[in-house]
Amino acid sequence: MSGYYSPLTYTVPEHEDGWLLKTVLQRRLQVSRKLLSRLKLTEQGIMLNGERVYISVKVSAGDVLEVRMEQEESDDILPEPIPFTILYEDEHLLIVNKDSGVIVHPTHGHYTGTLANGVVHYWKSKGERFRFRPIHRLDQETSGVLAIAKNPYVHQHVSEQMIAGTVExxxxxxxxxxxxxxxxxxxxxxxxxxxxxxxxxxxxxxxxxxxxxxxxxxxxxxxxxxxxxxxxxxxxxxxxxxxxxxxxxxxxxxxxxxxxxxxxxxxxxxxxxxxxxxxxxxxxxACELSFDHPILHNRMTFHAPLPADMAAxxxxxxxxxxxxxxx
The missing domain is CATH 3.30.2350.10 (Pseudouridine synthase)
Incomplete structure (x- = not known):
């Protein structure tokens, strides 16, 4: 498996011809300063028409820009076959229905049996490498919809929506x-x-x-x-x-x-x-979660049905x- 993958590909439109690549990344794609600094230090982090370039170059209409991420893993999380229900998944996001009684992320005294352990095991079983990045948390005993980002770009953008109050x-x-x-x-x-x-x-x-x-x-x-x-x-x-x-x-x-x-x-x-x-x-x-998909740019809403204990x-x-x- 390659050490990189491309969660974000962008074709430069006519009206951005001659823009600095840095401007496209920050203004159009809204890559944060922190992530941009990280990408600059990554061997294949920023690619233009298949070639590694400096962000000071000017782009031309029709150029294809790739933001490439290094494959990451949560090496500190032990993979375990913890069951969970998937509500939605693509190459950028994993949306699950968390059961009550399950802790989201390992904490002091709870290093196993968490949702993170189960998700890491699930990804490894499919030969995939992602770092466990929950976008928000639910209390241990609260059930329902939980969003997990598969890369820092998606995590950044949904987190910014939460700060702006547009996540429902x-x-x-x-x-x-x-x-x-x-x-x-x-x-x-x-x-x-x-x-x-x-x-x-x-x-x-x-x-x-x-x-x-x-x-x-x-x-x-x-x-x-x-x-x-x-x-x-x-x-x-x-x-x-x-x-x-x-x-x-x-x-x-x-x-x-x-x-x-x-x-x-x-x-x-x-x-x-x-x-x-x-x-x-x-x-x-947590019965419903809505936000704008950072890559697909459409509003997405996820529903988790009432669990058996609350229905009872x-x-x-x-x-x-x-x-x-x-x-």
Whole structure:
């Protein structure tokens, strides 16, 4: 296998005749300075009509520019046959439906059994060499759509879309109680809880965080609800913290089930504790992800169906917390 591959090929149009190659790379192809510096040091990183050139040369209409990447591997990640579901794959991206309970990337104390271990094994089994580059993260117990870039150019461009707020991430959650308004926005800065650093809290000195929500169903007059959520920021545990902050913690969420701000009676608490046993993790699923493909330049939307444990929770709410009110 060659040590290089070409994720990006560009034919110079008439109106760019005479441009500096550097200008084409930065202005037209939006190659970051960091990546451009890396490509300049790569033996076959920047090729014009099949020849290695300096970025100071001028291009002509019809010239074919190739941005070539070195084949990379995640040598620090042990390949393991960890099962996962592929929603979409091309030579630039891998979109998967992550199962609950699976950590995305190896961390201290969790070097095996992660999604990364499974993806690296999958690529190796096909004779492919890519570095594991998740574009975003999901909590261990959160299921759903996750995007992985196969090269630094694609990772850069989707990450920039996330910073610009043009990536849409949608979730569905089953929560205790019901929001006071059927739909709205939760604006609450988030930071670590000084008393329990592994937790997050809403605090005036925290990082800006905004979550949009729409209530789509209620059970038993509002003792439980199904809520669609859209993130406008990506703070750790954001949905779990924000929903708890308005008195609607996620069903099954052991970390954020307490409500220090919202008083509830003992009977309601008992009902909630019972429902927390109906699912083994927080009832949160990343159901949809949308962004512009950095190479194909079309808007792409990926969907992950409701997982079995959340479907079972929904069915149990229909039976044991009826009536259900669809909104």
């Amino acid at each position: 991430k949608k979730y569905i959650a089953f929560v205790h109680g019901s929001p006071a308004q059927e739909e709205g926005a939760i604006d609450g800065p988030i930071d670590r809880d000084p008393e329990e650093p592994h937790r997050r809290i809403v605090t005036p000195d925290g990082y800006v965080a905004r979550t949009l929500y729409t209530t789509v169903a209620r059970w038993a007059g509002g003792s439980a609800s199904a809520v669609n959520l859209k993130l406008e920021s990506g703070r750790t545990h954001q949905i779990r913290v924000h929903m708890t902050s308005i008195g609607c913690p996620l069903i099954g969420d052991r970390m954020y089930k307490t409500l220090p701000v919202h008083e509830i009676d003992e009977q309601t608490m008992a009902v909630r504790e019972e429902r927390d046993t109906w699912i083994a993790r927080q009832a949160l699923h 929770l929904e069915a149990r709410l229909d039976v044991e917390a009826s009536p259900r009110e669809a909104l």
